[in-house]
Amino acid sequence: MSGIVHLVGAGPGDPGLLTLRGARLIAAADVVLYDHLVGPEALEHAREEAELVYVGKQGGGPQTSQPEIDRLLVEHARAGRRVVRLKGGDPFVFGRGGEEALLLRDAGIRFEVVPGITAGIAAPAYAGIPVTHRDLASGVAFVTGHERAELDWEALARFPGTLVFYMGVSALPRIAERLVAEGRAAKEPVAVVERGTHPDQRTLLATLGDLAARARSAEIRAPAITLVGPVASLREQLAWVEERPLHGRTVAVTRARAQASALATTLRELGAAVVEAPAIQTVALPAELPDLGRYDLVCVTSPTGAHELFAALAQAGRDARSLAGCRVAAIGPGTARALAEHGVLADIVPERAVAEGLVEALAGVAVERALVVRGAEGRDVLPDALRDRGAEVDLLVLYETVATPLADAARAAAASADFVTFTSASTVRLFLSAAGADALERPRIASIGPATSAELRRHGLEPDLEADPHTPDGLVGALVRAAAECR
């Protein structure tokens, strides 16, 4: 049976601007062929076993040739695979998606198209510029600014609306000159949006008359969208990206891969450039699953613990009903959420997400036999406290956290960040062994709570801020406050 090719638009850069359908198809793909302008976050939706093939520009050199891309598309689809052809923005807007669809039709291969948010709309939107407006622009034209394109400048100058040029950075002087020569006013507003929707987006406001000089002195680089029309000046009132609380800040997030995303996503939505420094990863450990019915209390001390517990149950051919007779305690809201994903609502969730908080929350609860589910490097506070109260306590160690050497690029990025976040004592240890303490010389250190801060101090590092409450949201709040103080 022949496979299928999905021509998917990845959006303009902000990972949140990929469509739900696009994300679902990436997650189901066997092969993803992706372009230069596709951000790394879009690829994170892919399965671990999926083959990810970069077909963009090779280190500034020539693009993988179109015949080669065509050959790969046909070959993978004929082998029965689910192929995602992932392109920046929208696949049918200056993306050669049309050519590839024609090729697939000719080859008799099934294809579907998933539109994406095109840069010509997204970059202006993130610059505070609506491309149409009842009084200012009754239409919008997407135009190639490629130097080799033959354009009808007279028609473009007469177009009654906004002109949006793609690929036009080196042609900016010519675009301005030709439009003025054909009758557009030299004082007509122009906006150039570089790396639109990315955290380092820059916007230049100019006029057709001074565009060439100003773009040169601002050293505008591709990718950039050039928008010509009176709507451009609305930016003066509508700019919003620059007002996000973490705009212009770089935050390095040091967590295990899977968990990092939630914190990273929140930080990105607040405008931060996020560097993920996955210095650690969790590895499941083989464990003999006891009969959970023996316990009147089961404590789960991390989201990973919750997921691993259900993985272990599933492997033993069991499910959530094994917990039917037990009270379930989660160490904090994140762990409670992870349990809820598996259909179990925790009975006890302390407000302070630390072992001491859980001990307090359990004060009035009668316990005879308890099971503590945790990672190999967990602390003994909770089991010790339960034993002191006369309970019989078993540990179920389901995973360990190991250091992965940080790639040079990630290390350099973390070292030049404004903030580095630590969300557990083990991330402190593992980050230091993966990246070294000198990576922390410049950034301010943000700790999620007292146990993490204590670990930092053991290594001679004083946290600059500590979250309260000791949760990822608390950490975000502390970062926002710190960023506001040093504007």
Ligand code: SAH
């Ligand atoms: N299919 C894409 C366009 C591909 S052509 C889309 O629909 O967006 C490549 C051009 O798109 C770049 O030269 C630039 O003009 C524009 N572009 C792509 N991403 C951009 C971004 N994040 N900010 C500004 N322009 C971008």
